[in-house]
Amino acid sequence: METTMELTRDNIQQVVELSKQQLVALVFWAEQMPESTALLQTMEQLCATFRGQLQLASVNCETQLELASYFQIRSLPTTLLLSQGQPVDGFAGVQSREQILAILQKHLPAAWELKLNEAKAQLQKGDANAALALLKDAYAEEDSALVALPYAEACLLTGDLATAKTLLATIKLADQDGYYNSLVSQLDLAEKAADTPEIRALQQQLDAQPEDVETLQKLATALHQAHRDEEALELLFTPLSRDLTLGNGAVKQQLLTLLSALGQGNALASQYRRKLYSLLY
Template identity: 90%
Template sequence: METTMELTRDNIQQVVELSNQQLVALVFWAAQMPESKTLLQTMEQLAAAFPGQLQLASVNCETQLELASYFQIRSLPTTLLLSQGQPIDGFAGVQSREQIQAMLQKHLPAAWELKLNDAKALLQQGDATAALPLLKDAYAEEATAAVALPYAEACLTSGDLAMAKTLLATIKLADQDGYYSSLMSQLDLAEKAADTPEIRALQQALEASPADVEVLQKLATALHLAHRDEEALALLFTPLSHDLNIGDGAVKQQLLTLLSALGQGNALAGQYRRKLYSLLY
């Protein structure tokens, strides 16, 4: 949609419906009033600075008297902000760009909201990988259930069960709605699926022979493949904290390989990198 629309009787319903999705600024102006054209230019610049967040609709009161009357405009220029189909703010006359921007900032979505909305769209498209960094950033700014729940969904889809479990544990009783219950059920199923007979057999073998490095490594690999990375990292790090060269360095190398597989942006990997560096240096 273009940055500036001309509001008419034919498209007013479209503009009102658009205000359910983003902020709409209506500027009532007239060509015979130079100051109103100046204001319109300022609003056009601001709308261009907030693409996808602010839609500008100009109302030429010389040709759209009926609309000016409908919105009860008493003087020109006048600016109204619409949200959810209703006027929520505005001003009469001309104001500076700084004054107008200050008013807009009260109603425009915060950075975390934009990231959250983009991430939700990606989740609906099935792209949890692309949604994860957006949700991580949004959660760092606004650690609420509104962000935590889709963040947990993205983690579940990506196989990061530990992070999903951590996020869901933060949800307060008042926010434990149907979405939360669905995610908890998905987590329960994922955890049960990750508890394979192979893992149980390796755990029993390691309990019987705690010094068997080969079994330890096989169990760490199995845990990683089951997306139980927190357990895999802890399993490898514990003996390394006592002997960095255990298994002739094979355990340390496996830990480094696992950290590399998890990636630089993974919080759990970052935690264990710091732990490993503290042992090395």
């Protein structure tokens, strides 16, 4: 979409439809009024800043008198903001950039909403990893069900069952809709699939021989491969809290490797990294 549209009788319906997708600023101006051309330039700069969120449509009142009359414009310059096909705000005369920005921000989407919308688009494309990064940032700004549910979906798709479970536990009864129930069912299936015969056998073996370091390490690896990372981390950390040299340092090294695999931005990894450092220092 071009930065500035010239509003005419022929494209007015197009502009009205566009306002259902993003905020549209209608600037009524005239060449013979320098203050109105100055305002138009300021609005062009702001629209460039908010590209994709704000569309500028200029109305030259010297050639579009009928449109000026239709919108009942009494003075120039005048700016109207359209959303969902209707005027929602506006101002007459020249305003400073800061004043205009304050008016626009009442109607422009918040940063978290933009990230949420982009994340949903990424989920539809099948790119859960890209969606996950956006949703994590959005959730830090807005921890409502609106963000938590798609965040949980992205976690399920990327195998982070622990975070998905934590997120779903925060959803209040009023927000437990069909989407929520679907995610709960997906989590249940994923947890059952993660409880493999290999894990059960290793757990039984470790229960019978709690000091068997080799079995402990094999079980931690199997849990990690099943995306049960919180259990894997706790399994390794608990004996390390009693003996940092367990397995001649092999258990500590395995824990560090697992933390590295989870990455710096992983909340669970950060938690266990702090716990390990408290033992080391």
